[in-house]
Amino acid sequence: MLMKTMPADARPRERLLQRGPGALSDTELLAILLRTGMAGKGVMEMAGELLAPSTIDEATGKPAGGFGGLSGLLHTSAEDLRRIKGLGPAKRAELVAVLELARRALAEQLSEREAFESPTAVKHYLQLHLANKGYEVFAVMFLNCQNRMIAMDEMFRGTLSQTSVYPREIVTRALHHGAAAVVLAHNHPSGRVQPSKADEALTHTLKNALALVDVRVLDHVIVARGAALSMAEAGLV
Incomplete structure (x- = not known):
């Protein structure tokens, strides 16, 4: 009808x-x-x-x-x-605009209040940014001493199977932002969010590197379309 x-x-x-x-x-x-x-x-x-x-x-x-x-x-x-x-192009543009508005609304929430008052909002924010990409992206949310978001930077891009992450660059960026803590994040284009042994090893490497400049790693979130996993909630951070 x-x-x-x-x-x-x-x-x-x-x-x-x-x-x-x-x-x-x-x-x-x-x-x-x-x-x-x-x-x-x-x-x-x-x-x-x-x-x-x-x-x-x-x-x-x-x-x-x-x-x-x-x-x-x-x-x-x-x-x-x-x-x-x-x-057509107009309708596609409108739908993509709604998606971008959702991202910005969540970003405002995370910059105005402690990120971990709502872990679900953090996961949704990261899903909206990373889940639809057809290649792996490693991103970092930089937080101030109240755990409010200063910025989120996409640091590295890779293939469907692996990505190269350089701890030195993340440390440099954390100092640039004056961050007190970070949330690490990356996507799994395969659709599975279960962390690999390589994900666990990378998390601990970055945690040790950032500790040298007094920056805490609060979580490492893995996202895919329709799914997200917090390694902190899983006891892996």
């Missing part, structure tokens, strides 16, 4: 204004953002297609279907969105 043919009190935008966003489904909220569909595909259908489970095209080996719900959608890039028919 096209949105314009629905009764006024059934249309997502009108229901949102009358009852609040909590009364709407994920599909309805996304349909409001998209605003219009295309010939032969209403906006509700398009929203449902975006949120549908992701699959792999057997012929090409490339991703197909949707993005596996809101979490998957929020970890997509503008390039990923191109595969959805009818999703």
Whole structure:
């Protein structure tokens, strides 16, 4: 059914204004953002297609279907969105803009209050920054003495299987920011967040290097699409 043919009190935008966003489904909220569909595909259908489970095209080996719900959608890039028919540059830009706003909102929270008042917010922030990348990225959150975020820097990039991390550069950057503590982070493009023995060894190497300049390593977070693991919570830091 096209949105314009629905009764006024059934249309997502009108229901949102009358009852609040909590009364709407994920599909309805996304349909409001998209605003219009295309010939032969209403906006509700398009929203449902975006949120549908992701699959792999057997012929090409490339991703197909949707993005596996809101979490998957929020970890997509503008390039990923191109595969959805009818999703033109304007709609892709709007969805990517929402993602960037979410990142900035979380960054504001982490700069205004102690990061570990909400470990979940830290994980979400790192997921939004790193989880959708197709290559490994090693990043560092630099914190002040109140554990509030000063900055997050992507320090190193690697291949799908490994990345080179240089402790000296992280120490130099920590001194540049005047950091009292750091949270280490990297992504696993494979989708698994279980730390490897190499991850554990690197964490301890960096912890020892930063201790020489009186900077504490509070955590090492591994992220993937839809998942995150705190090595501190797992007793590995």
